[in-house]
Amino acid sequence: MFPDIGAVFGPYTYLVSEILFGSVALWLLVRAEALSRAAKTLLVIYPIGFVWDWYTLTIGVFAIPLRTGVELLGIPLEEHIFIVVVPALVLGIHENLLRW
Template structure:
């Protein structure tokens, strides 16, 4: 049996993104990599947007427990997801490979 994480109702997806986004931000800040991560996210964002828009458009997946607000045809939570995921990956990479002086 899976735990019920729907306590935030339609804000559940958004709450999890804020949680993981905060972790990514703190790790990137600690590693001094906020600028480098931002450049990478900006480069990847258009690809992620088109991919996400297309998969939603053809019905590959449906997002439950979301706010219901869309921007440019994609739920706002997905826009945040497209920033948080690469940021978190870069944050872990930078933290694991931190240069110690």
């Protein structure tokens, strides 16, 4: 049903998807003029997401096969980006709905 982008991007697949969705989140936040407000929220949420990700990866809840292999503080680079992108996308959608 969906194209296998893993065959195209290999170990960079997760990173590419984070960049794609992060770009959408950034566009939505800029469009809603909510970038600075969202940044404050993301700064508060990030440590919670970091601990949550670290814990779930440590106990083996999930594995990430299509990643770069670069780790920062015991968490894959892509997960650090994910911790920011997901709430940023939610905030971007929310802020745009408020303006609608």
